Amino acid sequence: LFERFLNPERVSMPDFDVDFCMDRRDQVIDYVREKYGETSVGQIATFHQLKSKSVVRDVGRVMGMAPADAGRIAALIPEPIQGKTVPIKKALEEEPRLDAIYKEDAGVKDLLDTAMELENLNRHAGMHAAGVVISEGPLWDHVPVFCPEPKVYVTQYDKDDVEAAGLVKFDFLGLKTLTVIDVAVQLIDKRPDREGKPFDLAGIPMDDPATFALLQSGETTNVFQLESSGMQQLFRQLKPDCFEDIVAAVALYRPGPLGTGMVEDFVQRKHGRIKVEYPNPVLKETLQDTYGVIVYQEQVMQIARVMGGYSLGGADILRRAMGKKKESEMAKQRAVFVEGAGKQGHAPEEAGRIFDLVAHFAGYGFNKSHSAAYALITYQTAFLKTHYPVEFVAATLTADKDKTDKVVRTVAEARSMGITVLPPDVNQSEIDFTVVYEPKPARVKRRKSRPVAMGGEVRDPWGPKIRFGLGGVKGIGSGALEAVFEARSMTPEGEPSEDGTQQPFTDVFDFTSRVDLKRVNKGVAEALVQCGAFDTVHAELGVHRAAAHAGIEAAIERGKRASADRDAGQTSLFGLLEPAQARAVASSGSSAFPSVEPWDLKELLAREKATLGFYVSGHPLQRYASELKRFCDADTVTVAGRKGGERVVLGGSVEGYRERQTKSGGKMAFFHLEDAEGRVEVIVRSRNLDEAREALTCGDPILLTADVKFEFNRQADSEGPEETKLVLMEAAPLAESLRARTKAVRLRLHVDRTDSTKLVGLKKALDDYPGPCPVTLEILSPKERWWISVPQTGLSVEPSEAFLSSLERLFGEKVCELR
Known part of the structure; x- marks a missing residue:
């Protein structure tokens, strides 16, 4: 309903929230500046306040107190509750130790008294991450502004005061999923079977059987909004078979409806296990798409119009009143509704019953426009994962390349789907994740009603595989990457290739002879070897990573000589040969590499992780795979499907171990447990830490017993009990535990x-x-x-x-x- 957005009876202007691709949001702001004039477009200020803990530290610093002492006082203030900080005054009432030092130490009393006077004052101004305003004429004709940098204008008012001043606020938000879709479409356009024809995402069928089969299966990792185990379980139960079901599910899976039984009622009604009944026959048309359940705010407005005789503008006022639940306004609206319903021929008792029912559900209703827009992105990502799973996963990895947790989980899920994930390759990799194709000799058959990747197999005749990008290798900067790509595109005589033909490196000696060693140093070569980027070319020579690594010093020296020859203007013999002959001569052969023992799997994987941030060739737990299945009852992914408080046994590697002091003076620890499937955060409480510390810090994989804990995730685009954590009970080195068993x-x-x-x-x-x-x-x-x-x-x-x-x-x- 447009009236939900704007109507003659609405006093305030609506909010404009628009999502854009993360990589192109700045382009949109630049466009708006160009369209409306750079002096008429600005961003909104945000003010950071002196909250209880920070004000104590700031005042302590000004008073000359040691930072550690001020920090200890601040640490006694309780942690925020549901995102709200605890005021100092309330902390003094609730924390006996803070109250004691306040009364006993004059210096602390002076500090806290001063801090309470300053608490909640604005500390400094910043720029809102998304808020944009557009004015008629220069911004400073309407509000004061400041410039954090030339030609960038920021209002000195916050979002509420900007609206009060008569300006309309826009939120230009960056949504990662739109970036994933954009990258996926670019990769799809490069498929051999596209033959230059662009993929039209807007033209995909909205009733695709294979896409709905994927949604019904719950195998929706990386599908927008459907990543949490709870949402996946809902889709397994709901078994959506039309777009409207997706819209409703997105609206229902939120904290409010989940606690009322609305979700279960909706599912049971869809499948005919509960009879679909309507509060009143005249409401059937309004509620039939949601099986008689009031799901959307727009339905509240339509009920007010159909039964209460409201205009749509008046119905929007009723919707807002029901959302705020002000008793005086509700009583007033109830009388208007009953009177209007009477004019429609409904008895006062019936009208009152319907009003009370609508008022109850209105507090949980969701904006259908918002839900439908997000459901469309859900369907589009599901379609891409269904029909182009390899390209979709590669795009997801590119968008998440700086988030190790997500990359680890996505790689594990890709392998479970049957997608081959290849390590970086010095000849084939680009900066980001790409897709390479190795067509299968036999014809691959797939039922059109099933996803391409199903049952651990990818049924794609072009044999797509994901290749890691060189941009993800640690220790390699943009300058070094440019040097590698430049050398790869040069002809044997050192000229840029006119037709874009790549000249592959034949081994690490050829590599150092061709790249600019002023930009590519020994560390870069070592990182490339350790991550496996030379594996393909060295495998032809029978050279393993340890030998290649040992040969880097000599390779660098040879490269320096080749560079000196080029600087002296000496023509390379290779320039007189055909490309294939040049590559053959350039290869140093295995005899050029030192004879050393290969790295064992543990060292190879450790070096791989040090350069990539995760494992590609395998996992340290591989050797224990069958034992872990026997002795463990969960892994880092399946714990999300367990109940809160349930005890589980898992094996994995400890990553990011850190300890911190508790309010009681003890210590607790946090770390990520990583296995072949992904990662999960583990909390170690004080009472368990001393006994478990040795196992957690020994550097070897561990076997642990822990309790499952859920934390509610309230992100705007992904609400629900999503974040799973474990509370450790006991831990021991995995090898030792398995040996004992x-x-x-x-x-x-x-x-x-x-x-x-x-x-x-x-x-x-x-x-x-x-x-x-x-x-x-x-x-x-x-x-x-x-x-x-x-x-x-x-x-x-x-x-x-x-x-x-x-x-x-x-x-x-x-x-x-x-x-």
Whole structure:
């Protein structure tokens, strides 16, 4: 209803909230300045206040108190409650220790008395992240302004005072999902099967069976608004089959409706398990799309018009009155409604009953326009994930590239979908995540009513895979990246390629000989090797990462000589050869690399994570995969589906461990538990910290027991019980825990990957680590499909970390299973 936005009876101007792609929001503001004149467009000031904790620290600093002392006093003020800070006066009433030092220490009393006088005063002005105003004529004809930088005008009034001064406020918000969609469409346009034809997102069918199949499955990670486990569960139960169902679900999944039973009632009515009934027959047309449930604010207005005889402008006033629940205004509106309903032929008792019913639900009603707009983005992202899953996931990774938690989770989800995620490649990677195509030889069949990625398999004949971008490698700046891309696009004789043909690097020696070493230093080369960016070219030479890393020093020296030759004007011999011949000659071959032992999996992954921020080639928990399934009852993703307070057992690596002092003087800790599926935050309370600290700080994977805790997420575009945390009960090193639980060891050897040397090494490892666990041996031949089991070898071992590492170095894969 347009009257929900603007009508003759509305006194105040409406709010304009518009979402834009994160990367292009500044372009919109620049456009508005150009359109209306730069002196008529400004941004709104925001004022940061002196809140209780900050004012204590500021006053303490001015009074010459040591920062640590002022900090300890501020720490006694309770933490904010539901986002609202606790005033100093209330803190003195609630915190006995703060009250005690206030009464006993004259200096503290002086500090807090001064702080209370200054509390809630404005500390400094800033610029609102989204607020924009447009005026007729220069802004300063209407409000005072200041300029934080040339030609950028900011009002000296906040958002409320700006409106009071007669200006209209616009919120130009940046929405990450619009960026994801934009990047995904760009990637789709590059698919081989598009053949230059742009993908039209606006033209997608709104009744696509495969998209609704995805929504009904609840497999909606990274689909806009449907990422929380609660929302996914709702969609599994609701099984939406039309766009209107998505709109309603988006409106219903909020704190208010979730606590009233409205959501369950809506689902039961949709599936016919509860009869759809209307408060009054005349309201059927208004409520039939929501199965008789009042979901939207617009429905409240329509009920007022249809039954109470209101104009739509008057109905909007009623809606606002019901939302504010002012008794005097509600009594006045009730009388108007009953009188108007009487003129429509409805009895006063019936009219009063309907008014009370509407008033009850109006407090939970949501703006349908807002819900529909967001539901459209939900449907569009679901469509992209359904039909172009690889491009969609690559776009999501690009948008989240600076958020390690989200990248880890998205990579894990991509692999569960059957999407191959490749490490960076010095010849193939761009700055961001891209999609590479390796067409499958056999024709791939897919039912049109099912998503492309389903059951852990991607049914796409073009074989798309995600390639990590070089921009995500730590220690490589923009200058170094430019140098790499420039060298890659140069011809063998050092001229820019006219047709855009790439000249691949043949190995790290060729790389250092061609790039500008003033911008690409030894650290850059090391980072590229450690993250696996040379794996593809070095694999052809039989060179592993450790050898490539050891050869960097010599490669840099050769590169310096090549650079000196270029500066001296000497022509490279390679410039006289064809490109393929030049690449062959430029390759140094494996003999140029030092002979060193390969990194074991633990070191390889550690170096990979140090350069990328996450694991790509594997995970430290890989060797324990079967054991974790046996001993754990949850992982970092499935805990979100557990009940609050439920106790779970998980395994993982400790990331970002930190401790902080509590109000009682003790300590508590926080960290992220990371497994192959993702991450979850863990809280360690004082009473458990001393016992768990050693395990949490040893650097090895751990096994922990914890209680599930949910925190309500109130972000504007994603409301609901979304954030899952764990409260630790106990923790121990994973290897130690598994060893304590292990009763036997099973060795699984493949005939075609085992030789006499490895068998001798295996016998030595078994002799070196004797212990109580009997060893079972299985010999497999996958090609001939036979296997031999030796249940009683007469051998027994200690399943220690050293024993497992020795087997991995020997066989290059996991051959040992703890039972």
